[in-house]
Structures are given as structure tokens and as C-alpha cells.
Amino acid sequence: MLDMFLDLVAIVVDLRDSSPRKRRRDLRKADAAGRPLVFDGAVRGETDYCHDGSGVLEVAGRELVWRDEVGDEESFSVPVERLMAREVTTKRRRAHVTCTDGGQTVTLICPQYAVGYLARVVPGLAAVLGASQADAGRV
The missing domain is CATH 1.20.5 (Single alpha-helices involved in coiled-coils or other helix-helix interfaces)
Structure with missing residues (x-):
């Protein structure tokens, strides 16, 4: 018992x-x-740094890294300097941040509560978040 x-x-x-x-x-x-901020997430799209599966995103300073899992030695740097955030949508408490990298579309997926941390490193995301909050206030 x-x-x-x-x-x-x-x-x-x-x-x-x-x-x-x-x-x-x-x-x-x-x-x-x-310390580096680690939360579950994904990087989807057609660029060489995108991955089909989910894993974890790590924000450290001005860098964004994707890993298969927490503590995984192999990591993939996301070139945030090439990204420009265009839109944020929410599905099931997950933020889908749509960005462009040249002519390619890249989607960063993370928990809704972590999108503010992504805004620190993804160019244009803070402005997109500010605009969406302003739009929500006008409704």
C-alpha cells in the first residue's frame, strides 16, 4: 500500500x-x-537550418540555437540576423512566429509564454507583438 x-x-x-x-x-x-533560456520549440521551413521535428530552443544573449533535446551536444544555430518577423499566430497555446529569410519562409514555434524571449533576438518581432496587442485593444 x-x-x-x-x-x-x-x-x-x-x-x-x-x-x-x-x-x-x-x-x-x-x-x-x-543563464541561457531553454524552452521547447521548433524551426520549420525550407532553409538549411530548419528541422522537421520538435526540440528545444535556446536563447543566449543575441543568439538562438535549436537542439533535438535539452542537453543534446549537437546544436544548430539559427541565423537570426537574416530573419525578419512578419506575423504571430497562436494555436493551442503555441506561438507560431512567421519570419522571412530572403525569399524563404521560416516559422519558429514555441510556447506562447516564451514568445517575448524570442522577441529579444528575432528582428521585427517586438514590433509585430506590439502591433498585435494594439489591434487587440481596438476591438
């Missing part, structure tokens, strides 16, 4: 550790400490 109770406690703790509230809090703490 005690084993079943301990298993249940472990499951509840795991669920709480993966809650969006905890992930937001962890990002704020990492940001305040000056």
Missing part, C-alpha cells in the same frame, strides 16, 4: 514539475540569473 502511495506522489510531483506555470517561473529565474 505504501508503495502505491509513493508511486502516486511521484506522479503528482512529475506533473507539477512539467506544468506551464513552473516552466514560466524557471524561465524567469534563468533570465534573472543571466
Whole structure:
């Protein structure tokens, strides 16, 4: 009986550790400490740095990196200096940031609560977010 109770406690703790509230809090703490910000995300499109699968995005200073998973040694740098944000849409609490890189379309996907961190490194995203908030206020 005690084993079943301990298993249940472990499951509840795991669920709480993966809650969006905890992930937001962890990002704020990492940001305040000056550590790289890591959150789940994807880089989709036809360019050489885009990937079909999901993974994690890491914002460190002015750089954006995509990895298969947290702690993965292999990383792929996203050339943010070539990007220009055009639009942000939200689907199921996920932000889809549509950017252009030359003539190519690139979509950065991240949790909605993390899009502000992307705005620090993706050119034009802060303006797009400001415009969308202003439009929402006019409705």
C-alpha cells in the first residue's frame, strides 16, 4: 500500500514539475540569473537550418540555437540576423512566429509564454507583438 502511495506522489510531483506555470517561473529565474533560456520549440521551413521535428530552443544573449533535446551536444544555430518577423499566430497555446529569410519562409514555434524571449533576438518581432496587442485593444 505504501508503495502505491509513493508511486502516486511521484506522479503528482512529475506533473507539477512539467506544468506551464513552473516552466514560466524557471524561465524567469534563468533570465534573472543571466543563464541561457531553454524552452521547447521548433524551426520549420525550407532553409538549411530548419528541422522537421520538435526540440528545444535556446536563447543566449543575441543568439538562438535549436537542439533535438535539452542537453543534446549537437546544436544548430539559427541565423537570426537574416530573419525578419512578419506575423504571430497562436494555436493551442503555441506561438507560431512567421519570419522571412530572403525569399524563404521560416516559422519558429514555441510556447506562447516564451514568445517575448524570442522577441529579444528575432528582428521585427517586438514590433509585430506590439502591433498585435494594439489591434487587440481596438476591438
